[in-house]
Amino acid sequence: xxxxxxxxxxLLSRIQFALTIMFHxxxxxxxxxxxxxxxxxxxxxxxxxxxxxxxxxRFWTRIFAVxxxxxxxxxxxxxxEFGTNWATYSRFVGDxxxxxxxxxxxxxxxxxxxxxxxxxxxxxxxxxxxxxxxxLMVSLGSIFSSIWITxxxxxxxxxxxxxxxxxxxxxxxxxxxxxVIRRAEISDFWAMVFNPSTVHRLVHVWLGxxxxxxxxxxxxxxxxxxxxxxxxFAERSFTGALLLATISSLAILVSGHEQAKNVYETQPxxxxxxxxxxxxxxxxxxxxxxxxxxxxxxRMNLAIPxxxxxxxxxxxxxxxxxxxxxxxxxxxxxxxxFYSYHLMxxxxxxxxxxxxxxxxxxxxxxxxxxxxxxxxxxxxxxPAFAANEAGWVAAEVGRQPWIVYPPFEKSAEGKLQLTDAxxxxxxxxxxxxxTDAVSQFISAGxxxxxxxMFAAIYLLLxxxxxxxxxxxxxxxxxxxxxxxxxxxxxxxxxxxxSWQQHQESLTDTRE
Amino acid sequence: MxxxxxxxxxxxxxxxxxxILDGFDLGVGILHxxxxxxxxxxxxxxxxxxxxxxxxxxxxxxxxxxxxxxxEAYATIFSAFYTPFMLLLFCLxxxxxxxxxxxxxxxxxxxRLWDFAFFAASLLAxxxxxxxxxxxxxxxxxxxxxxxxGGIHDLLGPYPIMVxxxxxAMLAVHGGLFLHLKTAGSTQKMFYRSIWHAxxxxxxxxxxxxxxxxxxxxxxxxxxxxxxxxxxxxVLNVLAIANIPRCIYLRQVGQAFLSSSLGxxxxxxxxxxxxxxxxxxxxxxxxxxxxxYTAASSQKTLGIMLVIAIIGMPMVLSYxxxxxxxxxxxxxxxxx
Numbered sequence: 001x002x003x004x005x006x007x008x009x010x011l012l013s014r015i016q017f018a019l020t021i022m023f024h025x026x027x028x029x030x031x032x033x034x035x036x037x038x039x040x041x042x043x044x045x046x047x048x049x050x051x052x053x054x055x056x057x058r059f060w061t062r063i064f065a066v067x068x069x070x071x072x073x074x075x076x077x078x079x080x081e082f083g084t085n086w087a088t089y090s091r092f093v094g095d096x097x098x099x100x101x102x103x104x105x106x107x108x109x110x111x112x113x114x115x116x117x118x119x120x121x122x123x124x125x126x127x128x129x130x131x132x133x134x135x136l137m138v139s140l141g142s143i144f145s146s147i148w149i150t151x152x153x154x155x156x157x158x159x160x161x162x163x164x165x166x167x168x169x170x171x172x173x174x175x176x177x178x179x180v181i182r183r184a185e186i187s188d189f190w191a192m193v194f195n196p197s198t199v200h201r202l203v204h205v206w207l208g209x210x211x212x213x214x215x216x217x218x219x220x221x222x223x224x225x226x227x228x229x230x231x232x233f234a235e236r237s238f239t240g241a242l243l244l245a246t247i248s249s250l251a252i253l254v255s256g257h258e259q260a261k262n263v264y265e266t267q268p269x270x271x272x273x274x275x276x277x278x279x280x281x282x283x284x285x286x287x288x289x290x291x292x293x294x295x296x297x298x299r300m301n302l303a304i305p306x307x308x309x310x311x312x313x314x315x316x317x318x319x320x321x322x323x324x325x326x327x328x329x330x331x332x333x334x335x336x337x338f339y340s341y342h343l344m345x346x347x348x349x350x351x352x353x354x355x356x357x358x359x360x361x362x363x364x365x366x367x368x369x370x371x372x373x374x375x376x377x378x379x380x381x382x383p384a385f386a387a388n389e390a391g392w393v394a395a396e397v398g399r400q401p402w403i404v405y406p407p408f409e410k411s412a413e414g415k416l417q418l419t420d421a422x423x424x425x426x427x428x429x430x431x432x433x434x435t436d437a438v439s440q441f442i443s444a445g446x447x448x449x450x451x452x453m454f455a456a457i458y459l460l461l462x463x464x465x466x467x468x469x470x471x472x473x474x475x476x477x478x479x480x481x482x483x484x485x486x487x488x489x490x491x492x493x494x495x496x497x498s499w500q501q502h503q504e505s506l507t508d509t510r511e
Numbered sequence: 512m513x514x515x516x517x518x519x520x521x522x523x524x525x526x527x528x529x530x531i532l533d534g535f536d537l538g539v540g541i542l543h544x545x546x547x548x549x550x551x552x553x554x555x556x557x558x559x560x561x562x563x564x565x566x567x568x569x570x571x572x573x574x575x576x577x578x579x580x581x582x583e584a585y586a587t588i589f590s591a592f593y594t595p596f597m598l599l600l601f602c603l604x605x606x607x608x609x610x611x612x613x614x615x616x617x618x619x620x621x622x623r624l625w626d627f628a629f630f631a632a633s634l635l636a637x638x639x640x641x642x643x644x645x646x647x648x649x650x651x652x653x654x655x656x657x658x659x660x661g662g663i664h665d666l667l668g669p670y671p672i673m674v675x676x677x678x679x680a681m682l683a684v685h686g687g688l689f690l691h692l693k694t695a696g697s698t699q700k701m702f703y704r705s706i707w708h709a710x711x712x713x714x715x716x717x718x719x720x721x722x723x724x725x726x727x728x729x730x731x732x733x734x735x736x737x738x739x740x741x742x743x744x745x746v747l748n749v750l751a752i753a754n755i756p757r758c759i760y761l762r763q764v765g766q767a768f769l770s771s772s773l774g775x776x777x778x779x780x781x782x783x784x785x786x787x788x789x790x791x792x793x794x795x796x797x798x799x800x801x802x803x804y805t806a807a808s809s810q811k812t813l814g815i816m817l818v819i820a821i822i823g824m825p826m827v828l829s830y831x832x833x834x835x836x837x838x839x840x841x842x843x844x845x846x847x
Contacts, residue, residue: 066611072564073607077600079574083589084596087658090589094582095808099816102579105572106823113565114830121561169805176655183582185809439590440658450597457604464608468615 008444010435013085016451020077022389023458027071029388032146032206033213033244034064035139038119040240042132051480056237057135058123059477060217065120066468070461072113077454085447089403089437095185096162096192097152104148112141143206150205154198156404157395158266159184161192164430182429184404196266200259201395207252208388210244211351215377215384217241220473222377225368233477235368238377242362246355252348257311263398264312267405268321269330270398273337275308283308283320288342293334296324327423332400340393347387354380406431514813515803518580519783519790521820525576527779529569530640531685531772532831536563538686540606540633541679543626545705549619551698552626556610558693563610565834567603572827579816583657583806584790588643591651591659591791595639595666602636605629634679641678644782645671648724648731650794657791657801670723677716683709684755685775688768691759706759706767717752730792731785741784748777 038060045053079101082090090098118126118134126134155162162184166173174181186192218241224234264271276291276298277283285307289298306316323331354376361367368374399405409417409425417425536559546552559566578585589596609629613622649670652661687706691699724731735741751774758767786792790806793799807813 069564069607069611072567073604076567076571076603079571079578080589080596080600082578083574083585084593085590087586087590090578090582090586094578094585095812098575098579098582098585098808099812099819102572102575102816103819103823105568105575106819106827109568109571110565110823110827110830113568114834116564117561117834181656186812186815189815439586439593440656441660442590442593446593446597449594453597453601457601461604461608464612464615468612471615 009442009447010438012444012447012451013438014434016085016447016454017081019451019458020074020081020454021392023462024071024074024078025389025392026385027067027074028142028146029205029209029212030067030216031064031071031213032139032142032209033211034060034067034216035135035142035213036210036244037213037217037241038064039132039135039139040244042128042135046128046132052233052236054128055477055480056233058480059233060237061119061135063220063469063472065116066465066472068112068116070465074458074461085439085442086403086437087439089432092183092432092437093156093404095183096155096159099186099189100148100152100155100193104145104152108141108145108148110141111144112138115141146205146209147202150202151193151195151198153395154201155192155195157201157399158195158197159404159431160195161186161188161190163187197259197262200255200262204252204255204259204391207248207255208391210248211252212381212384212388214241214245214248215351215381218245218377219379219381222374223473224476226371226374226378230476238368239362242355242358245351246359249348249351249355253352256345256348261312264320267399269323269326270332270337272321272323272326273332273334273398274341274394276334276338277308277320277322279324280322281319282306282317283312285311286338286342289338291334291338325423327419327425330401330424330426332398337394337398340390340397344387344390344394347383347390350383351380351387401433401435402426402431403434403437404432514810514817515807517817518576518807518813519787519803522573522576522580523779523783525569525573527776529566529573530775530779532569533563533566534682534775535559535686535689536566536606537633537637538682538684539690540629540686541637541683542686542690542702542705542709543633544630545701546698547701549622552622553614554694554698555690556613556629558690560610562834563607565831567607576816576820580808580813581790581801581803581806582808584801587653587657587659587791587801587806591661592643592646592666594663595642599636599639602632602639605632606636637679637682638675641675642666642671644678645674647791648674648728648782648785650730650792650800652795653791653793653799653801655799657793657799657806660795670720670727673716673720673723677713677720680709680713680716681771681775681778684713685768685771688755688759688764688771691764692768703759707756710755710759714752734784734787738784738787741781744777744780744784748774748781751777 038057041053041057041060044050045057082097082101115134115137119131119138122131122134164182165185167181167183168174218238221234221238221241224230225238260271260274263274271277275283276286276289278296282305284301284303284305286298286301286303289301289303291298304310308320309318310316312318312320323334354373358367358373358377361370361373406426406428407430409427411417419425539555539559543552543555546555574585577588605628609625609632613625613629616622646666649668651659651665654660684706687702687709690702691706694702751770754770755767755774758764758770788802788804789800790803791801793801808816
């Protein structure tokens with residue numbers, strides 16, 4: 001009974017974390033991607049002084065602010081949950097993981113929120129140059145934020161730059177009930193920051209954000225084109241976003257390939273789960289199938305024989321480590337890893353085809369007559385969201401059963417230790433199981449209560465978000481009168497000292 | 512001054528920054544129902560429209576810094592206060608949502624609903640902050656590992672409720688002064704009256720809490736013998752609170768707002784002095800308390816974090832200053 005209650009807290013806390021992080025993660029990639037689009041539009045306006053660019057930048061800023069507001073409101077939850085639900089984890093990793101979170105607060109959040117006010121409220125008050133600077137700072141802030149949080153997560157996946165040491169009490173190791181209390185401490189800050197997977201994952205996250213941001217812009221623009229509204233604005237926004245989406249879609253293929261190789265080197269069990277590669281041996285690349293972990297096989301499998309080996313080593317014959325090399329209790333859940341990973345890749349493939357086709361038609365001057373393709377882009381924002389979410393589901397579920405990934409057990413000479421059955425053994429003293437990571441004295445009832453509340457509030461938030469977006473999109477961009485060349489606007493300082501009024505809220509600025 | 516103490520002080524600065532800056536945001540929410548018309552309610556919200564988000568970042572950074580510098584304390588506090596902190600999160604979300612989306616639908620019912628959410632969330636959040644601090648002063652039951660072993664009923668005694676109410680009153684005064692600075696005409700007159708009422712309530716609660724603390728919270732006072740300078744902070748706190756009515760009577764509201772901020776700063780310092788060197792006091796066995804030495808990260812990490820803070824904090828202060836300077840002045844009546 002006691003065991004069941006403990007299990008409940010673990011399971012419920014995982015559900016709560018998944019719910020809150022997946023809802024939160026709808027917004028940051030959107031703001032990161034759109035931030036780049038806004039910086040581009042404002043930069044073009046500075047160069048060309050074409051008011052259409054300013055009109056576009058203003059419109060996208062209003063949409064950006066709505067996304068940003070929800071991103072902030074749901075982001076605070078994440079920081080609290082490490083302590084409320086995952087206290088044992090926090091004690092174990094705080095020295096390392098906490099630093100990255102604190103750096104995110106100091107370097108990223110203040111920068112974003114400070115300049116956001118200027119970005120949203122400053123159109124008629126500051127010079128275009130200063131406004132461009134504010135846009136750049138907001139965009140930079142959101143990118144800094146992604147750096148620190150990816151560093152923190154990557155450290156969980158491929159820990160480095162730290163040591164697991166006993167905690168000290170009065171200079172001696174702290175022992176409770178005969179057990180030495182240990183935790184991770186930073187030994188080399190930059191090795192921790194640039195742990196083996198940070199750069200791969202960060203590049204991948206950024207490209208995913210760019211695709212989502214541009215898919216979002218293309219969706220709304222394509223809708224305007226289809227409805228025959230704001231044609232010039234819509235076509236220009238679409239073209240800019242298409243360029244970003246095409247480059248990012250092609251780049252993410254390369255990045256994904258490199259990352260898969262990195263995962264195989266650092267977390268082979270995870271890649272085996274992604275591919276539902278049960279038996280060590282020739283690695284087949286499954287394109288479609290239903291993995292069956294009980295029978296250790298993939299049903300209705302459509303696979304390229306040797307494809308996995310080919311991708312990993314350039315050799316289809318080479319042996320790929322399968323799940324059979326890991327003890328049952330050390331294997332990640334296969335079905336969820338497999339589906340989310342394949343969903344992400346399928347959507348990536350879709351974006352490559354769709355954007356290349358659109359580019360080709362654009363060059364031929366026929367893109368904006370292809371109604372079916374425009375409708376496709378109106379809807380394509382949904383798979384773009386799904387791919388970003390699925391990528392993280394794969395990354396996090398594939399990391400299980402560990403919350404901090406341990407290395408393999410090695411002998412003094414550095415030789416891998418294997419069980420009699422030839423399976424790898426993890427050095428558990430160097431990592432932490434997810435089941436051991438939750439807070440000790442919270443009850444299942446407490447967690448269940450908060451899950452219900454979050455579900456209700458987030459559903460409400462989601463409805464409001466869609467409603468407000470719909471309103472803003474229906475309202476559309478508003479033409480900006482051409483600026484008088486003789487009064488080029490004010491510098492930041494001058495504007496700040498003369499500014500007397502502002503409007504209601506971040507998401508509600510007056511034209 | 513060792514690194515642990517430096518981080519204790521830095522956390523105090525972040526907490527004071529949050530309490531002063533988001534404090535008036537919360538106070539504005541508490542006073543919001545006093546506004547008489549839809550336009551006036553909208554105006555009240557407008558006064559914090561561009562800055563609430565930046566103010567909440569102080570809380571996020573405080574949380575992150577606590578996690579990094581004193582992970583044991585972070586883990587104990589956040590898991591011990593599971594239910595209050597979840598409620599706090601809901602309040603913060605509802606505040607954000609009501610601020611941003613209240614005016615998006617032109618329906619009186621919709622707006623009254625969000626008006627109420629804004630008020631209730633601000634009130635409850637202020638109260639919960641007070642409850643948390645009071646429990647910090649009382650101490651909470653911990654086991655040898657520093658894990659909270661009590662239940663929710665341990666957190667809601669008479670003292671936490673009193674401190675919660677005092678916090679509500681304190682922030683109502685603070686928010687009222689901010690609104691007085693930000694509005695004009697009849698709205699300003701109305702808030703002029705409400706500041707007096709809120710201050711009266713604050714005075715009563717402050718006295719009750721002070722007496723209760725001196726009599727019933729023995730752990731709160733011994734440190735004043737080690738740190739005689741802290742008596743000066745108490746005096747300053749009293750003077751700051753007393754200066755508020757003098758200034759509002761003389762219509763020097765800017766100065767009153769500074770006094771109120773100084774009062775909040777003093778309260779944070781006094782809480783810090785009372786706790787020191789504990790971060791979490793164990794009420795059942797003092798040896799189980801988490802101090803700034805037993806709850807801390809390694810010296811190396813504290814040093815790295817200090818470098819981050821030295822690079823980051825001046826930048827933070829300069830953005831904050833730019834934004835406040837930018838949005839100084841009155842919010843206008845003609846919002847639409």
